[in-house]
Amino acid sequence: MNNNQKTPKESQVTMTELVLPNDTNTFNNLMGGRLLYLMDIASAICSQRHSNSVVVTASVDNVSFSEPIALGEVVTLKAKVTRAFNSSMEVFISVTAENIPEGKIKQSNSAFYTFVAIDEHGKPRPIPEVVPETVEEIELYKGALRRRQLRLVLAGRMKPNEAHELKSIFFDE
Secondary structure, three states, X not given: OOOOEEOHHHHOEEEEEEOOHHHEOOOOEEOHHHHHHHHHHHHHHHHXXXXXXXXXXXXXXOOOOOOOOEOOOEEEEEEEEEEEOOXXXXXXXXXXXXXXXXXXXXXXXXXXXXXXXXXXXXXXXXXXXXXXXXXXXXHHHHHHHHHHHHHHHHOOOXXXXXXXXXXXXXOOO
16 A cells, blocks of 8 residues: 555544533433534544544435433544545544443444545645445445435536436446
8 A cells, every 4th residue: 555545444533422401401321512522523533533624524424313312421522534535535433331330331423524634734635545445335436426425416516417427327238
């Protein structure tokens, strides 16, 4: 592997937080905005490690709150870069919540974040390629181009007829 390539594990981040009263809503569950904040921080650190650069958040894909995280539970966020493009990278982040006294861990959330590496002038800069190693990393890598095209179409930065990877899902070409 050369200097212009990195594996996902080289930049992955695991962050752990205890849910305290100040982090909760009136139902004693972690506030959604606080969780998004933690997810953004873990993903940004992961992106900085991959790019060796300052990064900015470009987008966040669907974050569904499937399981509430209760007061006193331990939140673990795991972030890894799934694919790098020219100056942008997609990061997959998963969130689990652990009730230590009960010995239970539940999957709570997951999302894809996109970051752009910037130089000292605030301009996008090139970043290393991602070289996936595990079966999961390869699958995330393969799907990243479709997710990127969908983001660009939804943001109005790409015409739907230019999204060839998306079209391949629905049409034989």
